[in-house]
Amino acid sequence: MTPDWTPLTRELEAWRDAGLTLPLWWRDDDAIAPTEPLGRLAALSDRLRLPVHLAVIPARAEPALAAALSTHLGLIPVVHGWAHRSHAPEGEKKAEFGAHRPLREIEADIRAGFDRLRDLFMDNLRPMFVPPWNRIAPEVETRLPGLGFTMLSTFTPRKETEAAPGLARINTHLDPIDWRGNRSLVEPGQLITQVAQQLADRREGRADNAEPYGILTHHLVHDTAIWDFTAELLERLMAGPVTPWTAPILKGP
Numbered sequence: 025m026t027p028d029w030t031p032l033t034r035e036l037e038a039w040r041d042a043g044l045t046l047p048l049w050w051r052d053d054d055a056i057a058p059t060e061p062l063g064r065l066a067a068l069s070d071r072l073r074l075p076v077h078l079a080v081i082p083a084r085a086e087p088a089l090a091a092a093l094s095t096h097l098g099l100i101p102v103v104h105g106w107a108h109r110s111h112a113p114e115g116e117k118k119a120e121f122g123a124h125r126p127l128r129e130i131e132a133d134i135r136a137g138f139d140r141l142r143d144l145f146m147d148n149l150r151p152m153f154v155p156p157w158n159r160i161a162p163e164v165e166t167r168l169p170g171l172g173f174t175m176l177s178t179f180t181p182r183k184e185t186e187a188a189p190g191l192a193r194i195n196t197h198l199d200p201i202d203w204r205g206n207r208s209l210v211e212p213g214q215l216i217t218q219v220a221q222q223l224a225d226r227r228e229g230r231a232d233n234a235e236p237y238g239i240l241t242h243h244l245v246h247d248t249a250i251w252d253f254t255a256e257l258l259e260r261l262m263a264g265p266v267t268p269w270t271a272p273i274l275k276g277p
């Protein structure tokens with residue numbers, strides 16, 4: 025069944041009429057190694073001319089991933105926590121960087137993750153921290169600039185531009201996977217309505233259009249429906265009044 029894209033088509037027309045431009049970015053989580061789905065992700069990114077920010081799990085990242093990324097310049101590594109291990113007690117939502125451990129221990133994990141990925145990816149690594157499950161305690165956020173990060177990325181439209189002085193919030197806004205249901209694609213009509221609504225919120229000033237609008241994917245668990253929808257959504261967005269956004273590299277001292 026072909027979904028009805030009319031709400032998005034109309035919204036993008038309204039953007040054109042208003043002379044607005046959407047900064048668009050793409051984040052894909054949980055990479056550790058080059059795989060067939062990673063190749064598919066890279067090919068889609070090339071075709072769309074939209075880079076993918078690949079949130080790599082430092083403790084499990086394989087050197088082969090660095091080799092693969094050195095030939096795919098559209099795949100841009102960022103830091104996905106440390107080991108993707110939850111420290112939340114039983115019954116609480118999963119979080120690696122919640123307030124469940126001494127800050128000293130948390131900081132050591134963050135530092136280890138940054139160091140490991142810098143060793144693997146060198147200057148290509150962007151100083152963006154992506155906490156697993158998009159959860160991070162406020163007291164941990166404030167430590168990130170001191171550890172070398174200039175960007176923090178979670179999920180949902182940002183309420184303020186910075187999480188801490190020098191730490192920009194660059195969130196993601198749409199996740200096509202039905203994590204709580206069958207782990208396939210969320211009903212497409214619902215996703216299309218959501219994008220159109222989020223874009224309308226920006227156009228009408230209810231949300232910050234200076235924040236890059238982020239699509240969040242997880243290449244390792246995509247089925248055909250998720251791949252197809254993601255490709256079509258991005259294709260339609262890229263045909264609109266859009267500027268692709270890429271995380272800046274760390275400035276030297």
Ligand SMILES: [Zn+2]
Nearest residue numbers: 053054156157
């Ligand atoms: Zn993750």
